[in-house]
Amino acid sequence: MADHTLPAPGTTPPAPGAADGTRRRRRAPRAWLGALPLLVFAGICFGLPVGAVVYGAFTTKDTATGVTSATGANVSTSLQGPYLTSLTGSVELSALTALIGTVLGMLIAQAVVTSRRGALRESVLTASGVLANFGGVPLAFAFVATLGISGVVTQYAHLDAAGWNLYSFTGLTVIYLYFLVPLMVLVSVPALDGLRPQWREAAQNAGATTWQFWRHVGLPVLMPTLLGGFVLLFGSAFAAYATAAALVGGSVPLVTLKIADALSGNVQVGQENVALALSLDMIVIAGLVMVVYLPLQRRSTRWLH
Amino acid sequence: MTRLRVRANGRLIAALALSTAALTALTACGAKSDSDTPADAGGSAGVKADAATSVADFGGLAGLVKAAEKEGTLNAIALPPDWANYGEIIKGFEAKYKVKIKDETPDAASADEINAIKSRKGQDRAPDVVDLGSPFDRSGAAEGLFAAYKVASYDKIPAAQKDPNGLWYNDYGGYISIGCDAKRVKVCPTTFADLLKPEYKGKVALNGNPNKSGSAFGGVYAASLANKGSFSDIQPGIDFFGKLKKSGNFIPVESTPATVQKGETPISIDWDYLNAGYADQFKGKGVDWQVAVPADGSYAQYYSQAINKDAPHPAAARLWMEYLYSAEGQNLFLKGYARPVLLPSMTEDGSVDKTFVTKLPKVEGTPEFPEAKDLDSVKAVLAKNWDKAVS
Numbered sequence: 177m178a179d180h181t182l183p184a185p186g187t188t189p190p191a192p193g194a195a196d197g198t199r200r201r202r203r204a205p206r207a208w209l210g211a212l213p214l215l216v217f218a219g220i221c222f223g224l225p226v227g228a229v230v231y232g233a234f235t236t237k238d239t240a241t242g243v244t245s246a247t248g249a250n251v252s253t254s255l256q257g258p259y260l261t262s263l264t265g266s267v268e269l270s271a272l273t274a275l276i277g278t279v280l281g282m283l284i285a286q287a288v289v290t291s292r293r294g295a296l297r298e299s300v301l302t303a304s305g306v307l308a309n310f311g312g313v314p315l316a317f318a319f320v321a322t323l324g325i326s327g328v329v330t331q332y333a334h335l336d337a338a339g340w341n342l343y344s345f346t347g348l349t350v351i352y353l354y355f356l357v358p359l360m361v362l363v364s365v366p367a368l369d370g371l372r373p374q375w376r377e378a379a380q381n382a383g384a385t386t387w388q389f390w391r392h393v394g395l396p397v398l399m400p401t402l403l404g405g406f407v408l409l410f411g412s413a414f415a416a417y418a419t420a421a422a423l424v425g426g427s428v429p430l431v432t433l434k435i436a437d438a439l440s441g442n443v444q445v446g447q448e449n450v451a452l453a454l455s456l457d458m459i460v461i462a463g464l465v466m467v468v469y470l471p472l473q474r475r476s477t478r479w480l481h
Numbered sequence: 482m483t484r485l486r487v488r489a490n491g492r493l494i495a496a497l498a499l500s501t502a503a504l505t506a507l508t509a510c511g512a513k514s515d516s517d518t519p520a521d522a523g524g525s526a527g528v529k530a531d532a533a534t535s536v537a538d539f540g541g542l543a544g545l546v547k548a549a550e551k552e553g554t555l556n557a558i559a560l561p562p563d564w565a566n567y568g569e570i571i572k573g574f575e576a577k578y579k580v581k582i583k584d585e586t587p588d589a590a591s592a593d594e595i596n597a598i599k600s601r602k603g604q605d606r607a608p609d610v611v612d613l614g615s616p617f618d619r620s621g622a623a624e625g626l627f628a629a630y631k632v633a634s635y636d637k638i639p640a641a642q643k644d645p646n647g648l649w650y651n652d653y654g655g656y657i658s659i660g661c662d663a664k665r666v667k668v669c670p671t672t673f674a675d676l677l678k679p680e681y682k683g684k685v686a687l688n689g690n691p692n693k694s695g696s697a698f699g700g701v702y703a704a705s706l707a708n709k710g711s712f713s714d715i716q717p718g719i720d721f722f723g724k725l726k727k728s729g730n731f732i733p734v735e736s737t738p739a740t741v742q743k744g745e746t747p748i749s750i751d752w753d754y755l756n757a758g759y760a761d762q763f764k765g766k767g768v769d770w771q772v773a774v775p776a777d778g779s780y781a782q783y784y785s786q787a788i789n790k791d792a793p794h795p796a797a798a799r800l801w802m803e804y805l806y807s808a809e810g811q812n813l814f815l816k817g818y819a820r821p822v823l824l825p826s827m828t829e830d831g832s833v834d835k836t837f838v839t840k841l842p843k844v845e846g847t848p849e850f851p852e853a854k855d856l857d858s859v860k861a862v863l864a865k866n867w868d869k870a871v872s
Contacts, residue, residue, distance in 0.1 A: 257865055258864065258865060258866075258867075258868045258869070261868060261869075262868070317739060317740075320734065320740060320743070320745050321743060321745075324734070324743075324745045325683045325684075325732060325745060326665075326743070326744045326745050326747075327745070336683070342734075343732050343733045343734055421690075421735070422734070422735050422737075423733070423734055423735075424733045424734070427726065427733035427868075427871045427872050428733075428872065429868045429872055433690065433693075436693060437690065437692040437693045437864075439592065440589075440590050440592045440593050440596075440693075441590055441591075441592055441692065441693035441694070442590045442591045442592070442614040442617075442693065442694060442695035442698070443614075443691065443692055443693055443694070443695060443698045443860060443863075444692055444693070444860055444864060445592075445616055445617060445620050445857075445860070446620065447864075448592075
C-alpha cells in the first residue's frame, strides 16, 4: 500500500491486487443531492412508520367517545407480566442464536476461504444465499416434516427417545441457526478474503505462533465483521415471526408473536396500542444493541487507522 | 480535470432524475382514488341505498337487485373458499346476480377486517360486508362502523344471536370438536377427559395460539367447561392444557391441513365444520379423519355478518345479506358442515336440506352463549396466564 488511503471504518481493506481506494476528493456542495432519494425514501418508509408507532404507543382512544388522549399505560402494560416475559424470551433467543451463528458462520467461512477450491466456495456461497433467505412457514413445515414428532429423521434416528422436541426453545434455536449461519457465512467471506497472506508470512517471519497471529492480527482485523455480524444476526432473529408462529404458538413466548396476537387476531380486542408499545420496546432494544456495538466497532477499527 | 467536471455533472443529473423518479413513485402509491357516489336506490320508496334498513326501502327484492347490479361489484374480505363453503356461496351469488365479488385476503382475521373498514373510510376499495368473530361484531357496532339493516328473515333469528337494531347478526357457527386420524390413533378420543390418557402423548394440537386464533380460543373455553369451569371462568381450561403440556400430550404446533395430512397433528381440536371438511378432503389421501363433538365440554360459537356503514357498494352489500339469509344461502353454509343460524326455523318450515343435516357431527342439547362481558374478562385472564401454563 504505497499511499495510505484508509478504508472507512467497518469496510474491509481492498483485496490484494485490487485497485487502490479512490482518493478523497473535496466534495462538491451539491453532492448531497445524490443522497436525496435515499433520504426521502428513508423519511417516508422509515420515519413515518416510526412516528406512527411512537404516537400510538403513547395515546389511547376511548371507543365510546372517540377521544384520543395521551397515556403511559400502553408502555407500562407492555413491560409487565406476559409481555415482559415475551420480550426477555425474544432477547434470550436472539442473543443465543446470534452468538452461536456468528461463531459457526465465521468458522465455516474460514474453512471455505482457506480451502482454495473455487467450486466449493461458489457452491457454499450460493447455498448460503438461498438458505439465508429461507424462512417463514415453508421453513417451519420443512422442519416439521423432518424433525417433528412424526418427522422422517425423528422416526428414523429415534430422536424423541433422546429427548428431542422441535416445539421448544431448543427446537426454535436449531431452526433459527438454519438461516442465521448461512447469513453469517455470506457476510464473513469478504472479510476473510481481506486477511492478506503477507500478514501471516510477516508474523511467521517475526516468530509468531499461529495463536499469536490470530490473537494480535487476525481477530483484531476481523473484529468489526464479527461484531457487525452479531448485530445483524441478532436483528434477524429478533424480528423473525412466521416460523415461530407456525411452530410454537404460545409455548415459547416471543415478542413478535405477542404483537400479532394484539394486532391482528380473532380473539383479543382493543389491544392495538399495546402492540404498538411492544414495537416501540423492540425498537429501543435494537437501539440499545447498536449503542453497545458502535463504540466497540469504533475501538476495533481504530487500530487500522 | 474537464472529465471530472463532466462526470460530476452527469452525477448531478442522475441524482436529480433518481430523486424525481423516487418521488413520483412514492406519491403515486399515496394517491387516493375517488369513491363513486352511492347510487340512488331507485326504489319506489326513494330511499338512498346506504340508508336502506330493509328490502322494503328498495320497493322489494327486484328493486334491490336492480340497484345492486347497477353497482356491479361487491368488496368482500376474509372469506376462505374452503371455510363454511364460502367458495360455492360466492359462485352461487355471482351466477344468480350480475354482481362480481372481489374477495380480498381470504385468510385475514377479524381484527384485519375492522382495520380495513377504519383505514379505508371513503375509498372504493373499502370492504362492503364483513364476516366477524365475536366480540368484534359487538365492538364494531359500539364504534359505529356498521349500517343497520334487517334482512327479510331477521325475525326468525334467535334473539340471543342478533343486535336489536340489525347492526350485526350471526350467520353460521359450529361446535368445538376433536378431529382424529383413525389410522394413527387406535382409539379416538371423544371427550376432553380422554385427551389426558398417556396413549395420546405428542398427538394433541390446537389450531394456533388461543390468544390469536378463534378456534383455539374456543378449544380452551370448551376444555374449561369440561373441567368445572364456566362462561365467566376459563382458568380450568388453561390448567387443563397446562396439564396436557406437562404430560407431553399437547404439542404447540399450529394444526393445518398440511400437518393433519402429514400425521404430525393426529388429534386436532377445531370447529366441527372445519374438521368435517378435512374428513372429506382427505378421504382420497389415505387419512381416515373422525370427528367427535366432546360431550363433556360443548361450546358453540357463531360468526356474524355486518355491513360497512360507508360501504362503497351499499346496494350490493344488502343484496349479499339477503342472499346469505335466504334458504339457498343458509343451505350452502350447511353443505359446508357449518350450522346456519336459521337452522331451527328452517327445520320447522321444511326448507332445510335434510341430506346435509344428517352429515353433521352429533350434538346433544341446545347451544348456550357467553355474554360479551364474560368474553372480555376471560380473554384478559387468557392473555395473562396462557403463556405461563404451556411454556
